[in-house]
Amino acid sequence: MIALDFSGQTAVVSGGLQGIGKAIADLLHIGGANVVVGDIAVVKPERDRRYVVQPCDVASRTDAQALITTAREVFGGVDILVNSCGVSAMSPVDAMQERDWQRILDVNVKGLSYLSEAAIRIMKTQRAGRIINIASQAGKNGYRLMGQYVASKHAVLGLTRVMAIELAQHNILVNAVCPGIVETEMKWRERQQGAALRGLTADDIYAEDCSQVLLGRTAQPLDVANVVAFLASPLASYMTGQAINVTGGMTMH
Structure with missing residues (x-):
């Protein structure tokens, strides 16, 4: 585990109750950040001095806006947004279901966009911010039986690059992390x-x-969280538009 100081900063993490998202939220919190977690699996909202959990289906623009609004109202702003929420489905390319297409694109691509656009409004006024998108090595390669997921993660990398280009002038850095097999x-x-x-x-x-x-x-989820923490820190202040592999050498491009 790396030791970085996020005291005084506020991080919003989608999908933060499980898997990679939970490891990220926990690590940023340990590092001193105020953390707002949004997850569709929330049964009971929670709130303490530096940690808020509320229901959020990122496929709903209303839910996404509400999550960012909570961060602003409770902690005064949004310094770090981690788009960690994601879903997948498996099928041959000649048997992909419409319901799977809809949910995967709604969550993995549109949900990321909804949260980002709400956070960007705040970050622009702050003249600073970090957006870190959890993509996948599936955003760089093809994998059998995962056509819909692969397509969505390629889209995440495309959005990351466009966001980096458009937001650099506002001192908002946008990068992606591409986990391997976690x-x-x-x-x-x-x-x-x-x-x-x-x-x-x-x-x-x-x-x-x-x-x-x-x-x-x-990989374990913490392997990915460590790289996210690096990208959220001052150590990565000259990085934007990048797609960083965390694959144990499985993907090298």
Whole structure:
């Protein structure tokens, strides 16, 4: 774990109750940031001195705006936005379902845009901000049975680059993180679904995953959170429009 000081800053993290998003929210909070977490899985909103959790379906522009409004009203602004929320589906390219297309694009692409546009309004007035989009190595490569997810993550990288170009003049830095194979509930669900479609077991898929990583292991959520914290820190003050791999060497471009 890296040690960075985010005292006095406010971070908004979507999808912050599970997986990569939770690791990011926890790490920024440990580093001193005020944290506002939005997640569709929230049963009961929570609020303490430096940590707020509220329901948020990022596919709803109203929900996205409400999350950013909470950060402004409770903590006075938004310094860091981490778009970590994401969904996936698995199917051959000739059997992709309309309901999956709709949800994946609504969450992975439009949801990211909704949260970003609300945060950008505040960041422009502050003349400073960091937006960090959780993309995927699937934004750079193609993977069997994941056409819709791959398409959405390519779109995330495209949006990241355009946002970086447009917002640099306002001192708002926009970067993406491209995780590889990360041990989350979503990943295990994908393994089970992929195994069923390929006539394998989830353990077979796990072994296949590990065999593709130069470092010989898949990632933990904290591996990704550490890179997000770097991009949110002064150490990355001369970086924008980048797509940083966290793949153990699996993707190198």
